[in-house]
Amino acid sequence: MIRDQEKLDTLLLNVHRWVRDVAHPSEDRVEAEDCVPDEIVADMAARGYFGWSIPEEYGGPGLTTEELVLGAMELSQCAVAFRARVGxxxxxxxxxxxxxxxxxxxxEYLPRLASGELTGSFALTEPGAGSDASALTTVAVRDGDDYVLNGMKCYITNAPIADIFTVMARTDPDTAGARGVSAFIVExxxxxxxxxxxxxMMGxxxxxxxxxxxxxxxxPGRNLIGGVEGQGFRTAMKVLNKQRIHLAALCTGPSIRMLDLAMTHAEGREQSGQKIIDFQLVAALLADCRVDIEAARALVMQTARARDAGEDIALEASICKYFAxxxxxxxxxxxxxxxxxxxxxADHASIERYYRDVRLFRLYEGTSQIHQLNIVKQERRRRQGVGRA
Structure with a gap:
């Protein structure tokens, strides 16, 4: 759902220019320093990149899912670190x-997340609870008006720099699986x-x-998200279903960038007196890249629109993330x-860095193998008449 095409076009054009004018020239610096420079973070904050999907009444532009993925495909056409910093x-x-x-x-929190004053992080994964998030062992014990949390989370993006964490913890130790899990805001x-x-890391x-x-x-008890115990896993699934569409778009942006780099190289590199792009086997590699990009883009856009329409997209979100x-x-x-x-x-081409960076996409937000299982699970639900036909 696009609410204002002209306004969205302006946003996308500005992001497109920022990526090429600011991000691309800074990629080697980010690689060398292993951080996004403070002045670039401040610039992204000033441009509103931290709050894209946060509703307008809380300081963000409240982008719809379709608008969000279009922005994500533009912003991610550079080193992964830039979009991860705001993502x-x-x-x-x-x-x-x-x-x-x-x-x-x-x-209390959304306006400061939207402005970039706070950096947020989603703390779900544990050493023994990754793909099976319902197996988490972090516990939250009620003590008067508060909860006391104990546990450890791992592989958490932005954990070392985050100001607040959305933490999933078990509030009912006697209930196995997802039903005893709650979500907390931890500062x-x-x-x-x-x-x-x-x-x-590798990349x-x-x-x-x-x-x-x-x-x-x-x-404090007021930091129990939604104020209700036992709803944390349901909240996590809401988060992850949307994020999987978002992430699929964030996989597609680097693919666009990598194809652009490969095309430029192939049009400039000569062998045997001709451009290598004129060699049929090289052209076939480039063509296959374009096909993958267009298929991923089509899946992402279709699923984003379905989510905006209020449809059940649990199956489609997994398909998007897996394929992209x-x-x-x-x-x-x-x-x-x-x-x-x-x-x-690495001294000759940045494609080496992109090759390492994108490898992680097949692991987080559910490994490819978990999504294969989930796709079949959701397909069986549809066949039984549960969910979208």
Whole structure:
């Protein structure tokens, strides 16, 4: 759903220019320093990038799902670190509050997330509870008007720099699975909250990922999202279904960028007296990249519109994330092949960095294999008459 085409076109054009004028020239610096420079973060905040999906009454532009994915496909046509720096705020770091927060919680946190004053983080994954999030062991015990949280979260994007965390914890230890899980807003300054140093990762330098440790953290009862125990897993699924569409768009942007780099190289590189783009096998690699990009884009747009229409998109969100993340890896592999040896040497081409960066897409927000299982599960539900036909 696009509310104002002219206004959206202006936003997309401005993002397109920012990516090329600011992000692209800064990619090597981000790689070397392993962080997005403060002045670029401030610039993104001033442009409103932190609050895209936060409703207007709480300081954001309140982009619809369709508008959000269009913006995401533009913003992600550069090193992953730039969009990751703002992505938790306009995605999983705020979505639990947007979806299920009380009015007081929304007014307390959403304006500061939208402005970039706060950096949010979504703390769900644990060493023994990744793909099966209902198996989490972090506990929240009621103590008067408060809850006391204990546990550890891992592989959490922006954990080392986040100011607030959406933490999933078990409030009913006697209930197995998802029903005993609740969601809490945990602030970094609360006694007992600590985070690890950023992990050393294969790629995505500049996007800090780490652990969140909760040691007898006393959280006020008013920070229970929605004010109701046992709704945390349902909230998490709302967050993840939207985020999977968002992430599929964020996989497609780098694919567009990688194809552009490969096309430019193929049009300029000569072998045997001709441009390599005129070699049929090179052209086939480029053509397959374009097909993957267009298929991913079509899936994302179709699913975003269905979500805006209020339809059940649990199946389609998994399909989007699975296809777009796998497609990004295929595009990356072909692009390196087009570059030849230069594609493997960081001194010669940035495609080497993109190749490493996009590999993570097939792992987070549900591995490809988990999405394959979920696709069949959701398809069976549809066949039984549950959910969208």
């Amino acid at each position: 938790t705020n306009t995605g999983i770091g705020s979505e639990a509050l947007v979806a299920d927060g009380t009015e007081a919680q929304k007014r 970094r300054g609360m006694p007992g909250v600590s985070t690890s140093a950023p992990y050393k 995505q330098r500049g996007s800090p990922v780490g652990e969140v440790h909760l040691d007898n953290v006393r959280v 993340s796998e497609a990004a890896s295929r595009v990356a592999d072909r692009a390196v092949q087009v570059f030849g040896g230069a594609g493997y040497v």
